[in-house]
Amino acid sequence: MLGELINPYYLQVSSFILINIIxxxxxxxxxxxxxxxxxxxxxxxxxxxxxxILTLNYNMPLVLGVIIAAIVTGIVGTLIGIPALRLQGVYLAIATLGFGEVVRVLFINWDGLTNGAIGLSGIPHLGREIFNLSKSMGIEPDMFGLKNNQFISLAVFFVLLIITISVIWFFVRQNNSRIGRAFSAIKMDEEASEAMGINITYYKVLAFGQGAMLAGFAGALYAHLMAYISPSDFDYHRAVEILIFSIFGGSEVIWGSIFGAVFLSAMPEFLRFINEYRFMIYGALLVLMMAFRPQGIIDVNMMNRFKRLMPKKRGEKKHGTGNKEDQ
Incomplete structure (x- = not known):
């Protein structure tokens, strides 16, 4: 019965959406x-x-490889973030875009390690690792009325769902902390924040490092989901797409970025029946969005209205919660 309800293709699309959310x-x-x-x-x-490279060449366990990949990327992001403090706005965007292209060209030309433009194949698949682990624990797909590919797709989806929820939970909590309030203050007015004693250099580098580490973590999950990567997977189109997720959904609140990732990742699949015209609709929607609602679908005012509709907890003040979204 369960096997009739599960479509591996839709589960795979949902898994990619979860990575895009991260x-x-x-x-x-x-x-x-x-x-x-x-x-x-x-x-x-x-x-x-x-x-x-760690899992293919050094037989490192998948989980450890993903963790080390996230840490390495966070360190690189921190090192890039320090000189990036001298740049702002479009100059920072151009510099970081150039950094991404330098990395991509490096991977293309480092044939001995990255296999050049051909890419790396045979990367341990997340689903296969989960499947082998479940078999060693005596859990078989037949127990749930599932085929092997259905079981693998479902297991991957639930693992990524748990990871994504954990990431969202962590950064929602951070938004409500001293760090989140410092981030918000720096975004609104750097000079005023510095006058109030906020260490702007520390918090901007911290944000850059956290963002880089999380992007590297998502990239590691992507590699083990696809089992194949090449430099073309990470060109400047991908960089713009990631930015659009947040700009379209609303960069003022975390839920806006999440909504943008879900909507823009799922929309091409819903429009697949019109073939090549779906990307025309995709582009037209982005243009209309920038023209009529440049702040994104979800903004601070919308979140505040939503919070006022929610039932108040006993003892909670009605004038606000002090969250980043309220500021």
Missing amino acids: LAVSIYITLGTGQLSLGHAGFMSIGAYTTA
Whole structure:
């Protein structure tokens, strides 16, 4: 019965949407301090190639490879974020886009390690690893009335769903903390924030490093979901796409970035029946969005109205919660 309800293709699409949500959150963190970065495709590629090389060439366990890939990307992001403090706005965007292209060209030309433009194949698949682990624990797809491919797709989706929910939970909590309030203050007015004693250098580098680490983490998951990566997967189109997730949904609140990732990732699939015209509709929608609602679908005012509709907890003040979204 369960096997009749599960379509591996839709589960795979949903898994890619979850990875895009993580990428959208990564760019939201960087934008949270007013830093316009187009280097997240480069950070994503570093994470993907790091875990691929570690698991292929050094037989490192998948989980450990993903963790190390995220840490390495976070360190690189921090090192890039320090000189990037001298740049703002479009200059920072151009510099980080250039960084992403430098990384991509490096992977193309480093044939001995990355296999050049051909890319790396045979990367341990996340689903296969889960399947082998479940078999060692005595859990078989037949127990649930599923075929092997259905079981693998479902298992991958639930693992990515748990990871994505954990990432969102962590950064929602961070938004409500001293760090989140510092991010918000820096975005609104750097000079006033510095006058109030906020260490602007520390928090901007922290945001850049966190965004890079999360993008590298998403790239590592992408590598193990696809089992194949190449430099063309991380070109400047990918960098712009990640930024659009947050800009379209609304970069002022984390839920806007999440909505943008879900909507823009799912829309081409819903429009697949009109073939090549679906991308025309995709582009037209983005143009209309920028013309009539440049702040994005979800903004602070919308979130405040939503919060007023929610039932108040006992003892909670009605004039606000002090969250980043309220500021």
